[in-house]
Amino acid sequence: MPFTSKTAALTAPRTFSLIGRAIPAPAPDHVVVRIAATAVCHTDLGIYEGAYANLKYPVVMGHESTGVVEAIGEQVTHVKPGDPVIINPIISCGHCDLCQRQMQNLCRNAGLFGREVDGSLAELVPIAAKYAHPLPLELALDDGTIIETLATVKHAQDRLGIKPGESVVVIGQGTTGLLHTQLAALSGANPVIAISRTRWKLDMASRMGAHHALDISADKALSEVMRLTDQQGADVVIDTAGGAATLAVAIDMLKPGGRLSPYAVSHECCASFTTFPLYFKEISIIGSRALHPTDMAPSIELVSQGKIDIRGFVSGTYPLSKTAEAFRAYEGNANGVLRLVIDSREG
Ligand SMILES: [Zn+2]
Ligand SMILES: [Zn+2]
CATH class of the missing domain: 3.40.50.720 (NAD(P)-binding Rossmann-like Domain)
Incomplete structure (x- = not known):
C-alpha cells in the first residue's frame, strides 16, 4: 500500500478512458477489494448511454461485483485478506431517519456504488467493510456476481x-x-x-x-x-x-x-x-427498491446450498482493458445477452 489501480472510467456517454488511480491504505473501517468480476446490466447500459442527467463525470461503473479482500482497516474483523467477497452496492448514509429505522435501501441520501460512487470497473476498490459480504471459497467469482441481482x-x-x-x-x-x-x-x-x-x-x-x-x-x-x-x-x-x-x-x-x-x-x-x-x-x-443489507447473506446461502441455479447467466466475458468493446457489444444486442462480465484479473 498504496497501490495503483487500472480503472475504466466513463468520461462522457459512450466514451471510456483507462486510467491509473492511486488507492491509499484502507481507513480503519474500510477494506480494499481486488476485483475479480463485474457483471454489467441494464442500469449500466443506461449510464453508458447518458440516460442519467445529473451524473458527474468521470463515472466508474460496476455494481454487481465480486473480488478478493486485499487489505483491511484496523477495525475490520468479519473478513481478512484473501477472503472472496461480493459487494452490496447500495450505499446508505447511516444517519437519516430511514437508515435509523433500518430501511437502508430507502436512504434519503442513497447512492449506487458504480454510479454516484466509483464502482468496480477497476483492479482495486476501497469500500466501507460493511458492504463486503464473504462468499464461499468454492464459488466461481464470475458466476457469483449474479448474487447481487x-x-x-x-x-x-x-x-x-x-x-x-x-x-x-x-x-x-x-x-x-x-x-x-x-x-x-x-x-x-x-x-x-x-x-x-x-x-x-x-x-x-x-x-x-x-x-x-x-x-x-x-x-x-x-x-x-x-x-x-x-x-x-x-x-x-x-x-x-x-x-x-x-x-x-x-x-x-x-x-x-x-x-x-x-x-x-x-x-x-x-x-x-x-x-x-x-x-x-x-x-x-407492491413496490420494491434494490436490496436491503440483510438480503445479501440469505442470497449467498441460496446459491451455496444449490437451491438457486446461477449457471448460464454469463453470456460473455471481456477483460477490463476491453470494457469499451464489451459495452458496444451489449448495446448492440441488449436482449440477446443476460449478463456480460468484465474480468478485472485479465488486464
Ligand atoms: Zn445491475
Ligand atoms: Zn440514510
Whole structure:
C-alpha cells in the first residue's frame, strides 16, 4: 500500500478512458477489494448511454461485483485478506431517519456504488467493510456476481410473501425474470407461468422450475393465463419487462385479492390506466427498491446450498482493458445477452 489501480472510467456517454488511480491504505473501517468480476446490466447500459442527467463525470461503473479482500482497516474483523467477497452496492448514509429505522435501501441520501460512487470497473476498490459480504471459497467469482441481482429479486419476493400453492406469473425472462421464476418455484408456488418471446430464455425458465413457459407477448397472454389458472387469475404477477401496456394486462391477469410487483422500472406514462380494477379486485401493488443489507447473506446461502441455479447467466466475458468493446457489444444486442462480465484479473 498504496497501490495503483487500472480503472475504466466513463468520461462522457459512450466514451471510456483507462486510467491509473492511486488507492491509499484502507481507513480503519474500510477494506480494499481486488476485483475479480463485474457483471454489467441494464442500469449500466443506461449510464453508458447518458440516460442519467445529473451524473458527474468521470463515472466508474460496476455494481454487481465480486473480488478478493486485499487489505483491511484496523477495525475490520468479519473478513481478512484473501477472503472472496461480493459487494452490496447500495450505499446508505447511516444517519437519516430511514437508515435509523433500518430501511437502508430507502436512504434519503442513497447512492449506487458504480454510479454516484466509483464502482468496480477497476483492479482495486476501497469500500466501507460493511458492504463486503464473504462468499464461499468454492464459488466461481464470475458466476457469483449474479448474487447481487438475486438479492434484489429476493427483496421483492419477500415483500410479495408468496405462499406454497399460489399461482405466479413472471412477465419477461431476462436475468431478473429467470431469478424470479426460480425463487417463486422454490417458494412452492404452483403453477409458475413464465412469459417471454425468446425461446432459449423460455428453455432456461423451464430448467429453472417454471411449470409453463409461454412463447407469447404479455399483452396477448391473458387468455392463456386464465386457462392455466382455471379461469381464476393469478395470485401474483411479477412484471420484469416494464412499460405501460404491460401494467394494464398484468392487473387483468390477477385474481381478486391478487398482488402485483411492477419490478422493472419504466419512465413510460400509463395513459390507459384507471384505478377501477384496483378497487374492484382489491389489488395490491407492491413496490420494491434494490436490496436491503440483510438480503445479501440469505442470497449467498441460496446459491451455496444449490437451491438457486446461477449457471448460464454469463453470456460473455471481456477483460477490463476491453470494457469499451464489451459495452458496444451489449448495446448492440441488449436482449440477446443476460449478463456480460468484465474480468478485472485479465488486464
Ligand atoms: Zn445491475
Ligand atoms: Zn440514510
